[in-house]
Amino acid sequence: MIINHPLLGPRDAAEFVYLGDAALLHRPNKDDENAAQAFLEYQYLRDNPAGVHRELWYHEQGDRSWLVVTRNTLTHEITDVQLAKDVARAEGRSR
Amino acid sequence: MRYSAFQILKEGITGNKGWKPAWREPEPKAEYDILIVGGGGHGLATAHYLAKEHGITNVAVLEKGWLGSGNIGRNTTIIRSNYLLPGNEPFYELSLKLWEGLEQDFNYNAMVSQRGILNLAHSDAQRDAYTRRGNAMRMAGADAQLLDADGVRNMVPFLNFDNARFPIKAGLWQPRGGTVRHDAVAWGYARGADSRGVDIIQNCEVTGFQMQNGQCVGVHSSKGSIKAKKVAVCVAGSSSRVMEQAGLRLPIESHVLQAFVSEGLKPTIPGVVTFGAGHFYVSQSDKGGLVFGGDLDGYNSYAQRGNLPVVEDVCEGGVALMPMIGRARLLRMWGGVMDMSMDGSPFIDKTSIPGLYFNGGWCYGGFKATPASGWCYAHLLATDNPHPTATELRLDRFMTGRMIDEKGVGAQPNLH
Amino acid sequence: MNSNELSVVMNQVASDAELAQTPLHHAQLEQLAAHTQTDDAGILLGERGLTGQLVLRIRGDLADASRAVESVLGLSLPDRLSFHGDPTDANGCALTWLSPDEWRLCCPIDRAFELEKALRNELSTIPGVTHAIVNNSGGFTLIDLSGRDALNLLKKSTGYDVRPHRFPIGKAVGTTFAKTSITLLRVGENQWQIWARRSFADYLWLWLQPTSRDYGLHILKE
Numbered sequence: 001m002i003i004n005h006p007l008l009g010p011r012d013a014a015e016f017v018y019l020g021d022a023a024l025l026h027r028p029n030k031d032d033e034n035a036a037q038a039f040l041e042y043q044y045l046r047d048n049p050a051g052v053h054r055e056l057w058y059h060e061q062g063d064r065s066w067l068v069v070t071r072n073t074l075t076h077e078i079t080d081v082q083l084a085k086d087v088a089r090a091e092g093r094s095r
Numbered sequence: 096m097r098y099s100a101f102q103i104l105k106e107g108i109t110g111n112k113g114w115k116p117a118w119r120e121p122e123p124k125a126e127y128d129i130l131i132v133g134g135g136g137h138g139l140a141t142a143h144y145l146a147k148e149h150g151i152t153n154v155a156v157l158e159k160g161w162l163g164s165g166n167i168g169r170n171t172t173i174i175r176s177n178y179l180l181p182g183n184e185p186f187y188e189l190s191l192k193l194w195e196g197l198e199q200d201f202n203y204n205a206m207v208s209q210r211g212i213l214n215l216a217h218s219d220a221q222r223d224a225y226t227r228r229g230n231a232m233r234m235a236g237a238d239a240q241l242l243d244a245d246g247v248r249n250m251v252p253f254l255n256f257d258n259a260r261f262p263i264k265a266g267l268w269q270p271r272g273g274t275v276r277h278d279a280v281a282w283g284y285a286r287g288a289d290s291r292g293v294d295i296i297q298n299c300e301v302t303g304f305q306m307q308n309g310q311c312v313g314v315h316s317s318k319g320s321i322k323a324k325k326v327a328v329c330v331a332g333s334s335s336r337v338m339e340q341a342g343l344r345l346p347i348e349s350h351v352l353q354a355f356v357s358e359g360l361k362p363t364i365p366g367v368v369t370f371g372a373g374h375f376y377v378s379q380s381d382k383g384g385l386v387f388g389g390d391l392d393g394y395n396s397y398a399q400r401g402n403l404p405v406v407e408d409v410c411e412g413g414v415a416l417m418p419m420i421g422r423a424r425l426l427r428m429w430g431g432v433m434d435m436s437m438d439g440s441p442f443i444d445k446t447s448i449p450g451l452y453f454n455g456g457w458c459y460g461g462f463k464a465t466p467a468s469g470w471c472y473a474h475l476l477a478t479d480n481p482h483p484t485a486t487e488l489r490l491d492r493f494m495t496g497r498m499i500d501e502k503g504v505g506a507q508p509n510l511h
Numbered sequence: 512m513n514s515n516e517l518s519v520v521m522n523q524v525a526s527d528a529e530l531a532q533t534p535l536h537h538a539q540l541e542q543l544a545a546h547t548q549t550d551d552a553g554i555l556l557g558e559r560g561l562t563g564q565l566v567l568r569i570r571g572d573l574a575d576a577s578r579a580v581e582s583v584l585g586l587s588l589p590d591r592l593s594f595h596g597d598p599t600d601a602n603g604c605a606l607t608w609l610s611p612d613e614w615r616l617c618c619p620i621d622r623a624f625e626l627e628k629a630l631r632n633e634l635s636t637i638p639g640v641t642h643a644i645v646n647n648s649g650g651f652t653l654i655d656l657s658g659r660d661a662l663n664l665l666k667k668s669t670g671y672d673v674r675p676h677r678f679p680i681g682k683a684v685g686t687t688f689a690k691t692s693i694t695l696l697r698v699g700e701n702q703w704q705i706w707a708r709r710s711f712a713d714y715l716w717l718w719l720q721p722t723s724r725d726y727g728l729h730i731l732k733e
Binding site: 001012013014018020021040041043044045046047048049050053055071073074075076 | 333335336344345346347348349393394395396397398402404437493494
Binding site: 007008009010011012014015060061062063064065 | 591592609613670671672684686
């Protein structure tokens with residue numbers, strides 16, 4: 001698989017480390033009333049779709065950036081790559 | 096028809112005209128006592144033991160494809176019970192005992208070959224860990240022997256013992272481990288279940304669950320709606336996809352694992368050898384091909400095929416362990432989709448929906464578990480109580496903190 | 512109190528009295544060179560002597576920061592996937608982009624302390640720019656690679672697209688090389704520089720030797 005890094009161009013997937021579903025960006029608030037249940041779901045439960053999946057990849061052998069990659073788990077086709085920083089920023093959650 | 100040497104002789108003399116198909120191809124009835132979703136090894140084993148051990152025969156197995164089309168037909172055929180933790184080891188030892196009597200049990204030649212399995216240790220710490228594991232195995236009634244470096248050398252002299260990074264210091268040897276002809280397991284269980292009246296329905300995809308007052312009362316399928324008192328899902332690899340139709344999210348990710356077969360070589364490797372430090376394990380098939388595999392590709396996938404970096408990694412591990420295979424050619428390779436559970440251990444449990452049961456999360460250790468999985472799932476379905484060896488394989492263990500996070504059962508997605 | 516007073520900067524480079532060696536010193540390259548000498552070698556390899564290495568991290572207005580850096584080094588901050596300066600000049604400086612807020616300066620080792628102090632001074636005077644400088648000298652070893660088959664050797668070793676039209680002179684890329692990670696710089700038509708971690712230098716060397724065998728290997732002396 002080739003991941004088209006937004007800053008660095010096409011890179012072999014072997015340069016990256018995979019973390020999983022990009023929902024992991026949305027860590028629950030520990031002070032919420034239902035925090036225990038929210039953290040259980042955050043930590044252990046997955047949508048695990050067959051098809052389009054947004055997921056986190058870390059460019060360990062490159063510029064050490066986190067990416068949000070949109071990839072089809074049935075075909076491995078990658079349709080979109082963004083810096084995780086930009087994704088979080090767009091949600092108003094980062095500098 | 097009972098298979099025997101006499102039967103072969105008789106059929107041989109009479110022109111082999113008396114053989115019958117090993118199972119029927121029935122149309123689904125309107126209602127069953129138990130519907131098993133998924134006609135893989137585990138589903139068929141469940142049906143077989145429901146009929147044979149519990150006398151429940153008004154059962155159907157629904158299979159999307161054909162028998163043997165999933166992971167039961169695309170694995171590396173290893174059986175073993177070399178686990179450590181109390182939630183696992185008695186279960187896998189039950190499985191190994193069932194393997195030992197399997198061919199007599201379902202009257203089918205599954206080529207169960209107890210040629211032994213050897214885990215290699217490369218440091219004092221790892222040898223100590225294997226000592227502990229071996230003791231845990233023996234306490235659960237399994238067999239285990241700790242070999243020193245000379246013991247390993249006597250058994251498999253062709254390994255690279257003096258690798259600078261991973262010198263071979265010891266080995267944990269389980270003589271009763273080995274290999275089994277994988278798709279014969281599916282066929283044998285299918286035949287066993289069918290002969291007792293279970294309907295095995297192929298090319299029948301489940302498209303949804305019938306719900307009534309919050310209870311599961313059947314399924315919708317490509318062959319129409321079928322009612323059932325109990326619905327037992329058993330579709331490892333596709334668990335999330337199927338259970339999503341019931342509105343359940345699972346502690347599972349689907350990952351792809353690749354396996355490989357080399358060209359046929361002279362008999363060389365006596366049993367199964369695992370080189371965990373190098374992400375490589377190997378056995379030799381009866382036809383002579385080296386059957387080997389390694390790590391997951393490491394990302395969510397339903398594609399049943401992997402990518403080249405892992406092919407390279409597995410082959411490097413193999414050549415590091417056994418330099419002599421450097422010139423062997425790969426004959427074929429394939430990928431299977433694994434239910435990777437969040438702690439590396441499986442589930443055999445009721446769900447939060449009455450009437451709906453779940454079996455899955457086998458990571459890449461499902462094949463060896465086939466008989467015990469069927470045995471325990473059948474027990475759960477028949478009695479509504481978990482089998483004593485499967486009491487820990489619960490869906491709610493992440494909530495209660497009773498994870499079974501055994502190292503060496505496979506890679507967990509949270510570590511990738 | 513400005514940020515400069517908060518930081519304690521010391522000279523981390525050993526004095527001449529101490530014996531400091533490159534990571535591949537023990538490989539006795541000169542002796543190896545005698546063994547591997549061929550008249551018509553396709554691959555020329557050599558390890559650079561000890562190099563001063565400073566990692567610069569800068570956030571804020573990069574145009575201002577770049578002017579400050581240029582006033583010290585004579586080199587502005589390079590944009591992504593590139594370097595400024597001549598990495599082959601043992602007496603000069605070269606500045607390489609590593610990530611959006613990170614650069615590595617390679618300089619003569621006896622100038623590392625002086626340049627670190629000067630860069631800190633200049634950068635701390637710019638409003639709105641924050642910076643950090645770490646002396647990383649000795650963390651990496653620099654391997655010069657040239658020869659008519661240099662490209663073939665790279666193609667065998669890395670998954671990155673090193674074909675000349677995709678990898679022009681002046682480009683610098685962090686990528687995988689065999690089982691380790693490197694920074695790869697194209698410094699001339701057939702000239703490359705490989706930066707490898709000190710702890711992986713042996714591994715890299717043991718990879719490079721057999722991989723070069725098909726083309727003939729000649730080892731360069733400093």
